[in-house]
Amino acid sequence: MKIDFTVNGNPQTVDVPENMPLLWVIRDVLDMKGTKFGCGQAACGSCTIHIDGDAVRSCSFAAQYAQNKHITTIEGLSTAEKLHPVQQAWIEEIVPQCGYCQPGFMMSVANLLDKIPNPTDEEIDDYITNICRCGTYYRMRKAIHRAVQLK
Amino acid sequence: MKKKTVNRRGFILKTGVGLGVLLGVGVIACGPLRRTSAQKVDEGPPGYKNEYEAFIWFELQQDGSIILHSPKVEMGQGIFTALAQIAADELEMDFKNIKVVHATTAHGPIDSLSTGGSLTVSSLYQPLRELAATMREMIKMNAATIMGVSANTLTVKNGEVIGTNAKLSFAEIATKSTNWNLKIKESVLKSPKDFTVIGKPLPRIDLVPKVKGETLYGIDSTFPDMLFGSVVRPPVFGAIFKSAEVGNASNMPGVVKVVIEKDFAGVVAKSRVQAEDAKKALKINWGMPKKLVKQADVDALVKVGVGKDVKIQKEGNTDILKGEGTITREYFSPLGVHGHIEPNGAAAHFQGDKVVIKMSTQVASITRDEVSKALKLDKENVDIQSQFLGGGFGRRLQTPHAIEAALMSKAVGKPVHVFFERTEEFQNGVLRPPTHNILKAKLDANGTIEAIEHHTASADVAFNSSILANVFKPLSASLAEGIVGADFGAWRGGMIHYKNIKNYSTTAYHKELPFQTSWWRGLGLLANTFAIESFMDELAHQSKQDPLAFRLKHLADDERGQSIKNVLKAACEKAGWGKSLPEGRGIGLACSIDVNTPVAQVAEVEIKNGQIKVKKVTCAIDPGIIINPDGVKAQSEGAIIMGLSATLFEEVTIKDGKVIPNAFGYYPIAYMRDAPEIEVILLSSGDKPRGVGEPPIGPIGAAIANAVFNLTGKRLNKIPLQMDIS
Ligand code: FES
Ligand code: FES
Numbered sequence: 001m002k003i004d005f006t007v008n009g010n011p012q013t014v015d016v017p018e019n020m021p022l023l024w025v026i027r028d029v030l031d032m033k034g035t036k037f038g039c040g041q042a043a044c045g046s047c048t049i050h051i052d053g054d055a056v057r058s059c060s061f062a063a064q065y066a067q068n069k070h071i072t073t074i075e076g077l078s079t080a081e082k083l084h085p086v087q088q089a090w091i092e093e094i095v096p097q098c099g100y101c102q103p104g105f106m107m108s109v110a111n112l113l114d115k116i117p118n119p120t121d122e123e124i125d126d127y128i129t130n131i132c133r134c135g136t137y138y139r140m141r142k143a144i145h146r147a148v149q150l151k
Numbered sequence: 152m153k154k155k156t157v158n159r160r161g162f163i164l165k166t167g168v169g170l171g172v173l174l175g176v177g178v179i180a181c182g183p184l185r186r187t188s189a190q191k192v193d194e195g196p197p198g199y200k201n202e203y204e205a206f207i208w209f210e211l212q213q214d215g216s217i218i219l220h221s222p223k224v225e226m227g228q229g230i231f232t233a234l235a236q237i238a239a240d241e242l243e244m245d246f247k248n249i250k251v252v253h254a255t256t257a258h259g260p261i262d263s264l265s266t267g268g269s270l271t272v273s274s275l276y277q278p279l280r281e282l283a284a285t286m287r288e289m290i291k292m293n294a295a296t297i298m299g300v301s302a303n304t305l306t307v308k309n310g311e312v313i314g315t316n317a318k319l320s321f322a323e324i325a326t327k328s329t330n331w332n333l334k335i336k337e338s339v340l341k342s343p344k345d346f347t348v349i350g351k352p353l354p355r356i357d358l359v360p361k362v363k364g365e366t367l368y369g370i371d372s373t374f375p376d377m378l379f380g381s382v383v384r385p386p387v388f389g390a391i392f393k394s395a396e397v398g399n400a401s402n403m404p405g406v407v408k409v410v411i412e413k414d415f416a417g418v419v420a421k422s423r424v425q426a427e428d429a430k431k432a433l434k435i436n437w438g439m440p441k442k443l444v445k446q447a448d449v450d451a452l453v454k455v456g457v458g459k460d461v462k463i464q465k466e467g468n469t470d471i472l473k474g475e476g477t478i479t480r481e482y483f484s485p486l487g488v489h490g491h492i493e494p495n496g497a498a499a500h501f502q503g504d505k506v507v508i509k510m511s512t513q514v515a516s517i518t519r520d521e522v523s524k525a526l527k528l529d530k531e532n533v534d535i536q537s538q539f540l541g542g543g544f545g546r547r548l549q550t551p552h553a554i555e556a557a558l559m560s561k562a563v564g565k566p567v568h569v570f571f572e573r574t575e576e577f578q579n580g581v582l583r584p585p586t587h588n589i590l591k592a593k594l595d596a597n598g599t600i601e602a603i604e605h606h607t608a609s610a611d612v613a614f615n616s617s618i619l620a621n622v623f624k625p626l627s628a629s630l631a632e633g634i635v636g637a638d639f640g641a642w643r644g645g646m647i648h649y650k651n652i653k654n655y656s657t658t659a660y661h662k663e664l665p666f667q668t669s670w671w672r673g674l675g676l677l678a679n680t681f682a683i684e685s686f687m688d689e690l691a692h693q694s695k696q697d698p699l700a701f702r703l704k705h706l707a708d709d710e711r712g713q714s715i716k717n718v719l720k721a722a723c724e725k726a727g728w729g730k731s732l733p734e735g736r737g738i739g740l741a742c743s744i745d746v747n748t749p750v751a752q753v754a755e756v757e758i759k760n761g762q763i764k765v766k767k768v769t770c771a772i773d774p775g776i777i778i779n780p781d782g783v784k785a786q787s788e789g790a791i792i793m794g795l796s797a798t799l800f801e802e803v804t805i806k807d808g809k810v811i812p813n814a815f816g817y818y819p820i821a822y823m824r825d826a827p828e829i830e831v832i833l834l835s836s837g838d839k840p841r842g843v844g845e846p847p848i849g850p851i852g853a854a855i856a857n858a859v860f861n862l863t864g865k866r867l868n869k870i871p872l873q874m875d876i877s
Contacts, residue, residue, distance in 0.1 A: 017404065020424045028379075028422060033371040034364025036541070038492045039573040043816035046492055074364030083362075090362045094354050094781055097789055098227030099361030100368055100493045100541025125824035131815060133490045133542050134227045135792025137826030139785070 005066045007032070008076025018064035022056075023047045025063050026073060034074035034103050038131070045130025046104035048111075049073050055111035074103035077110060086110045089147035090140075097134035105130050109144055118148050207259045208279075209238075209286045215310055215322030217242065217286075220254035222262035223271040224513060225357060226540035226547075227789070228844045229782035230271045232355040236778050237276060239348040240341060241283035244310035244321060246348050251356060256519040257534035265514045265548055267670065269746045269842025272778055276840050284337035292335065293328045294319045343776060343838065352781035357539070369511025369538045372498035374566030378407055380559040381426035382417035382552075382569060383433055384579040387808030388666040389440030392416065396434040403429035410562045415555060419563045427572070443808035444665050449486065455589045455606040458662030461637035464646045467654030469602045472591045479591045480689065482682035484852075484870040485802040487583040488576070488810075489671060490820050493541020495580075496570025499556035505532040506557045511540040513547040525554040526561065533557075544793075545670030549581055577813035582803065583671035584610035584641065584664065588682035598694030600705060602654035605647055605683060610664045612640025612674050637661060640669075644676035644849055647683065648715060648744050650707035666805075673845035676745050677794050677852050681870060684741035684853030689866060698740050698857065699723050714836055715744055718751040718771040721832050726753035726769035736766065737862025743849030746842030748774045752791070754827075754854035756862060761874050765795055765827040765855055773834035775841040784831040787847040791829055794851035796821035800871050 001018040004011065007030060014029050026035050026049070035058060038046035042060035049058045050072040077084045083091070086106050096102045105128065112119055112127045119127065124144055132140070210218040219238055225231045231251040239246040254260050287307050294312035295302035297319060305314050310321045319327075343349070360366045385392070395416035397409045403418075405425030410417050416433055420426035452458070471477075497510035506528060512518045515535040523530045540547060556569040571579070592603040637659035647655040691701035702719060706712040719742050723729075732738060735757050742751040755767040770787050777783055800819035803810050812818045856867050859874075867873070 017422070017424060020422065024423055027371075031373070033367060036368075036492070037370060037494065039815045041573060041814055041816065043573075043814060044492060078363070087362045091354070091358060094358060094785065096227075096355075096358060096361040097229070097785060098225075098491075098493075098540060098542045099357065099366055102361055103364040106362070125822075128823045131490075131492060131820050131822065133492050133544070133793065133820065135789035135796075135821070135826070136785075137792060137821070137823045138788050138829045140823065141826070 001064060003063055003067050005069045005071055007071045008073060014063070016063050018062065020063045021059050022049070022061045022063050022066050023058040025066070026058060032073055032075055036100055036103060038101070038104075044101070044104070045108060046101050048104040048107040048130065050107060050111055053114065055108050074107060077106065084110060085147045085150040086113065086143070088150055089143040092146060093139045093143040095136050095139045095143050097136055101130060101132040101134070105132065105140060109140075109147065113147060113151065117151070119144070207254070208282050211286075211290065211321065211325045213322060213325050215320050215325060216248040216250060217244065217321075219249055219251045220258070220260060221251050222254050222260040223266040223275070224253060224515070224537045224540055224543070226266065226513070226543035228271070228786060229355050229779065231357055232353065233272050233778040233782060234275060234279060235356055236348045236351070236353065237279050238283040240346050241280050242287050243307040246353060248310060253537040255534050255536040256515050257531065261516050263516050265517070266543065267513055267545060267548065269748075269844040269846060272840050273746070273842055276776070280340050281338050284340055285335055288335045288337045289331055290321060290324055292332050294324050297324065297327050349776070349778050350780070352779060355782065366539050368493050368541045369509065370493050370496045370541070370570055372509035372538055372568065374498060374500045377498060377566040377568055378419050378421060378563060379423045379426045380410070380417055380419045380556065380567040380569040381423070381430045382415050382555050383430050383435050384575050385437065387439075388444045388805070389808060391438040393436040393438045395436065398432050398434045400429045400432040403432055405429070408563050409433065410559050412558050417555065417559065417569075419559050419567055440808070444805050446804040446806065449585060449664060449805055452662045452664055453585045453608050453610055454587050455481075455608045455660055457608065458660045460658050460660045462656060462658050463637050463642055464655065464657040466656070467602070469604045469654045469656050471593055471602050471654070472604055477591050477593050478690065478693065479589065480686055480868065482588040482590075482678075482685060482868045484586045484678040484681065486585050486804065487671065487797060487801045488580065488803060488818060489542070489544040489546035489583070490815070490818070491542030491544055491546050494571040494573060494576055495547065495550070495552055496568060497550070497553045497556040498566060498568040499553070499560040500566040501557055501560035504528060505534070506560065507534045507536060508553050508557060509536045509538055510550070510553060511538055511547055512550050512553070513540070513543050513545070514550065518550040518553045521550070522553050522557050526557055544672045545674070546580060548670055549667070573815060574813045577803070577810045577818070581667045581669040582810070583674070584612060584668035586675065586678040588679065590682060590686040592686070592690055594690060594694050598696050598701070600649070600652045600690065603647055603649070603652055604655070605645060605657040606660065607642055607645040607657065607675070607679055607682070608660035608662070609638070609641035609675060609678075610662060610668045612638050612668065612670055614638045614661070614663070640674045642679065643674050644743055644745055645679035645683070648711070649687070649702070649705035650709065650712055651705045672790065672793060673745065673848040676743065676845060676849045677797060678870065680741065680743040680849040681798070681852035681856065684743070684850060685856050685866070685868065688739070688741070688853070688857040688860065692860070697729075699728055702740075702742065711744065714773055715742055715749040715751070717834055717836070718742060718749045718773055721834060722751040722753050722769050722771035725771070725830060725832050726755075728753060735862070737858040737860070739854045739857025739859070739861055741850035741853035741857060743846065745846040745849055748772060748841045748843065748846040750847045750849055752847075752850040752854040754851065754858045756855060756858040758859075758862065758874060763799055763855065763859055763872055763874060765799075765825070767828045767830070768851065768854070769830045769832070770847060771832040771834060772843070772847055773836055774843045774846070775835060775837040775839050777833060777835050778840055780833055783833055783843050786843045787831045788829045790845065790847040791851050792821055792826050794848040795825065795827070795855065798852040798855050798870055798872055799825070802871055
């Protein structure tokens with residue numbers, strides 16, 4: 001099936017099986033490896049991207065539904081000139097360890113801050129349900145509050 | 152300088168575009184091994200063997216930067232940063248100009264064991280400093296030749312060699328050098344008080360790429376024209392591949408080839424999804440086990456008193472524990488999974504008589520050897536190119552998927568990527584074994600422990616490990632027997648370190664389970680410390696003593712005992728031990744010592760709707776010389792959260808040969824909402840760095856359980872800790 005959408009502002013057309021998860025379209029067809037595969041079951045959040053402004057777990061989003069959508073991945077979160085405040089805060093708090101979960105987290109957090117510009121700890125807990133096995137949550141929380149300041 | 156030359160001492164010199172010099176040394180390997188063989192085994196397995204292999208480490212670039220080829224892999228522990236800091240100090244150059252990459256097995260340096268056991272920095276600290284100093288001297292010598300002066304008139308500072316009238320940058324030296332003196336061996340090293348890079352909380356060198364999503368992990372590996380393979384994995388424990396029928400699989404969309412090998416069958420297709428779909432159409436004839444494993448089988452096997460028992464520690468005589476007045480308690484921890492977020496996989500490109508494999512592995516050289524054996528290739532023709540690991544935790548010590556990828560690539564004549572689905576990680580991975588501990592003790596009239604016995608039972612950890620064979624190959628059989636009489640992974644953390652007690656002993660029981668169990672961060676450390684430190688707390692309370700004072704009085708005044716006392720005091724002081732707590736809050740303390748690194752933790756908990764909620768953890772750790780304070784803190788925070796997750800949530804059980812549950816979400820792992828505030832206090836004693844990655848996972852389970860007791864008066868003896876809300 002032919003599908004048209006934009007990724008980080010660039011128009012893309014792919015020809016893939018309609019049920020192919022968008023994650024694999026991004027990773028294997030478009031060869032953008034920043035969006036990660038962790039579970040394929042919408043349970044870990046490492047594949048989180050933005051589709052028309054919403055955080056979506058791309059492993060569980062069939063390619064056919066991406067028709068005409070605007071997609072942002074970690075590669076498009078910052079502009080060439082300026083890091084996204086979430087990424088800037090992540091650097092300042094030295095959050096990543098293995099780093100594998102981090103793109104998904106930063107995409108989730110960026111979306112949280114779009115929706116709730118200054119979230120409380122409870123709102124963070126409710127909204128950010130990705131998994132980080134290296135256990136960087138304590139720094140992430142600090143980084144989220146810092147990102148609010150940086151915006 | 153056109154071709155590779157090797158001299159006796161194992162230096163290797165190589166040139167090429169952009170290559171200045173590669174420096175290596177082979178002799179470093181034997182030291183750590185000998186030391187480890189001679190020392191107490193609770194320091195873990197040796198970091199190195201293989202004295203005769205040339206190690207290649209540094210590459211001076213024409214721009215004056217240096218590439219450090221790391222034989223150890225970066226899986227989040229921050230070792231690339233630590234190694235660069237160690238090297239920068241002796242190289243006298245800007246830390247930022249050192250780039251660390253994973254060594255490949257074809258070019259070395261080769262680590263014949265694994266990355267793990269919290270051994271990277273402690274085992275490489277000394278040799279890497281010597282190598283870096285040697286490299287610096289070689290650069291200086293060449294500068295002397297170029298300048299036409301004697302080398303001892305020169306000094307090296309900030310990436311420049313400085314003489315009385317002139318100076319040369321590393322870049323100029325790299326460009327102008329035509330020959331290198333390989334006879335240099337520098338072992339005069341800086342005194343720690345002169346360190347300018349070691350000890351600084353520098354941001355990790357992989358930070359920015361990781362934040363930008365640029366870092367490539369094993370699963371991100373590609374080759375041009377790569378296809379995707381999917382292997383049918385055994386549905387239950389004990390199922391053995393017999394044969395396969397292609398069925399309709401070869402006609403499914405995108406399928407390139409159905410691959411049927413001796414041990415497995417799978418499909419290679421144009422996309423992952425197509426490979427996954429098509430493999431469902433294969434009909435596999437499994438040799439099924441007579442009986443499917445049940446949880447009750449596991450419980451019956453891992454039990455104190457069952458299996459081979461080895462006394463791993465004995466002092467005095469604990470016979471009085473047979474008599475009256477003995478306090479006896481038991482503790483349990485369940486099967487668990489690693490939960491690394493990057494599933495295992497491998498991208499292989501087989502060509503002619505060679506194969507290149509890109510993947511996440513903690514055991515590159517063992518992976519290489521296994522592939523070489525399975526495909527009957529020379530070891531030199533198998534190049535394992537380690538990538539960044541999306542977590543390791545011991546899960547990447549078994550890498551049969553490298554063989555699968557290589558065979559599939561060979562079968563289709565193109566590169567193939569093979570990976571594990573998450574459900575396969577659960578069912579076909581390797582589990583953390585369960586534990587059962589029994590502790591017995593007797594107190595005298597003064598509330599002093601007269602005798603204590605620890606009995607710890609678990610399944611394979613080190614015993615089911617390809618590393619083990621490599622570690623002990625060079626040792627005499629009797630020495631190996633002495634060291635590995637009991638599974639040192641399983642009893643890790645199980646020794647009594649309260650040496651002021653006159654009579655104590657520890658016995659380890661080991662029984663193999665009918666499925667694979669192996670290393671997990673710290674392994675026995677968390678469960679054994681949970682048992683010992685919960686018990687110590689209970690003894691303190693029974694005899695109405697303060698848990699801190701009770702611990703302090705049973706620790707010896709020797710260096711080791713003192714180091715534990717120091718972390719206990721530091722953690723308690725910071726946490727305000729003895730302070731009055733807000734209503735509804737409990738506080739608990741525990742300590743451990745692992746790879747010689749003592750750690751104490753104070754946990755504060757609350758209970759909400761029957762759920763234990765850890766609010767704050769204060770941790771004091773003494774890892775010796777600290778290379779990067781922020782890195783030590785990060786590892787401590789991570790270990791605390793991983794340990795908290797295991798303590799409060801994680802468990803799998805076995806039903807009819809299957810792992811239940813087999814998915815994230817159903818297997819609970821700590822989320823953001825479960826993470827407490829964490830404060831880490833760093834102490835630094837001694838003149839060497841010790842391990843950091845695992846030691847701080849030791850005390851957390853007991854600290855939480857002891858805090859729950861403080862709050863509720865209930866002793867929980869089973870991980871995952873659950874309040875009885877009935
Ligand atoms: S890979 Fe999509 S949520 Fe885990
Ligand atoms: S940083 Fe490793 S899983 Fe989050």
